[in-house]
Amino acid sequence: MNPKTRQRAMRSFLASLLQSELSIAEIEEIADELYFGTFGKEVGDFMRNALNTLTVTDKDKLKSSREETLVKSINETILRRRLPKKAILQLITLAAPRIKSTQFSLNSTVPELLEKFMDIANPSEVKSLVSILEGEPADAYLKGIAKRNREK
Structure with a gap:
């Protein structure tokens, strides 16, 4: 294991x-x-x-519903921050250095880019992208300070 x-x-x-x-x-x-x-x-x-x-479809439903919710949340953050596709691709490669931006088509829509990212990325890379999009500092100490300042 x-x-x-x-x-x-x-x-x-x-x-x-x-x-x-x-x-x-x-x-x-x-x-x-x-x-x-x-x-x-x-x-x-x-x-x-x-x-x-559990049938295979039940497992897929559980996984897809979680992914859909996560993709929706990431997409809302991107829309709120008004990020262009080029910036999104840069953030994806920052969150997941093993994934190259050449794997994505610039003709794709943002949801399509996110869907492809979700298919390729592992959970820690997805979490990293979410943190980057939310502007979370990587350092735990700074993260605590940022969270404290948001609550005020």
């Missing part, structure tokens, strides 16, 4: 347990069962069965 995926899954799993109405003692019991018992295998089997019940 990819180490980043492993970390995200562990954090999500723990976050779900902490947000549940389970007591600390019950969460400790689950941890012990995962470590010493067969609960981990049971959870894995349960997850596989649940995923198998």
